[in-house]
Amino acid sequence: MSETVLIAAGGTGGHISPGVALAEILINKREHFKISDVYIHSLTRNKDNPDLISPPCEVLWHSMPQFKAVYFLIFPFQFLIQFVITIFSFQKRSITSVIGMGGYSSLPAILYAILFRKKLFLCEQNCIPGKITRTFHNFAKKVALSFPIREEVFKTKESSVIGNPIRLKVIPEHLNIRQNENLHDSKKNILNVLVLGGSQGARQLNNMILKTMENPEISQKFKFRLLTGNSLYEETKNKSKGNTEIISYSNDMKPNYEWANIVVARSGAGVLAECLVYGLPMVLIPYPFAADNHQKENAEYVENQGAAVIIHSTSDDPSPLVKHLLDWKTNPEQLKEMGHNSLRLSNVNAAYLTISYFFPH
Template structure:
């Protein structure tokens, strides 16, 4: 019997992007994995997400409420309404398996799998398993991890550390490239620094970089490209000076990764995984208010493996970043070594390997 599979890839880009990567594999390899249909289940508010503009399969939209900030008496009724719609949509499409990517928006699909005794698989992107993984792993057939987790997974649950699934459009044309082997020889060894605050931007990162560029020794050696986030573009542009390149957002990130020798970013699992496949060293500045402080754990793991340095701060004080950059100015071999470690941790085939783990063929 062929599978009809729903990928519950909901709330944020960190859940959507790997979910779309899995959908790409399943739609291309239907016969290999004995699949009849593939669907993505995502929130209606994600319609403008770049990864869902031209999805590889049908998207089933839903509008499940988030409990946070909602009156407790109202939430059950709103959730029940959306869950009922989900059940009707899944029954109509004869869904036989659900892959949950995490986040509250995957809850209706997961509950459907449990209630109607369908196969349930879970993907966990972060070093600290989210609530969905912690609460529902015991119902899962298998669990796929992007990184080793801080807390041990139950020995009763089959799991495997595979890596975060990467979309096809991100994967480098030439596998195994190392961005820092020559550090742009012929350009006076200028180091290109890509700054990523996420689609919503990060004022802290933007301001830290602008202050960093005021250091003449840094300015001499490093060139910066800052993806500010659309809401912070005008503000950051008005403050910028010199040759710092200010961009609001990029739908196609591959050219930016190919340009970069170094990335300064938050430590979401998606950004980290993309930097790894390009062999990029990182300076990670975890978002301090992330659920369960998972960004800190992600950053600490990558630093421990030698692919990044971290800055644990809520201020835009540039002193530590300046210190790192000036160290690399006189010792670029450290950047090269970090790049090698980054590439060592990468897995460009994580999407295919995850599907193969869930549906052996």
């Protein structure tokens, strides 16, 4: 029997990108996994998301409201309207399986699978499972994990640590080969530092890098490429005085990862997965207000595995970053070892293995 699969990938890029990666595999290996049709279910406000402008399959848009206490009286009616629309849309397309990528926007698809007894699979990107995963894991046939989790919430359910699915356009051309091995040679004068604040940017990271570049020794030994986020580009550009390459956003991250020797970033699961497949050492500055503090847990896992160092700070003080960079410049073997640890943690085939786990053939 062939499956009609819906991927609920709605909230943020951290949910959308791995969902698109799974859709790519389902489309490309349709006959292998006995798939008839594939759909993505996403929020209307994500129509400008780069991964959904030219998606691998049809996107079913919805406007599921996010619960806010101030609107608690009208929320049930808004939710009910969107859920009824979801039911008719899914029944029209004969959905047989739902893959939930997490986030509140996946709720209508998950409820549909439960109420109409369709196959339900969940993907959890972070070391601390999100509310959707914690609430509905007992209804799922299988749960695919990106990292080992600390909370013992899957004792009674089948789960597997596979890795975070990565889009085809991001995957390195030379698989399983150490990325930029020669760039960690101590004879090289300049090391390239890629700074990622996420699609919305991070003022703290932007300002920290600009201050770091004011250090004369840093400016001589490192080159920075700073992805500011669209909303913070002009502000950061106007503040910049040093030799920093400032970009608002990049739709094609592969050249940036190939250029980099070191990454400075938040610790969202998507960024971590992409840096790992390129074998990149990381300086992680977790976003302190992330739900359940999951970025801190993600960062600590990668640091404990020897692939990153963490700066726990909400200020733009450059001192910790300057210290790490100068230490690595004088001790390139440490940086090289971190790169190998990074590559060891990666799973470039996570998307294919996740689909194989959900739909064994």
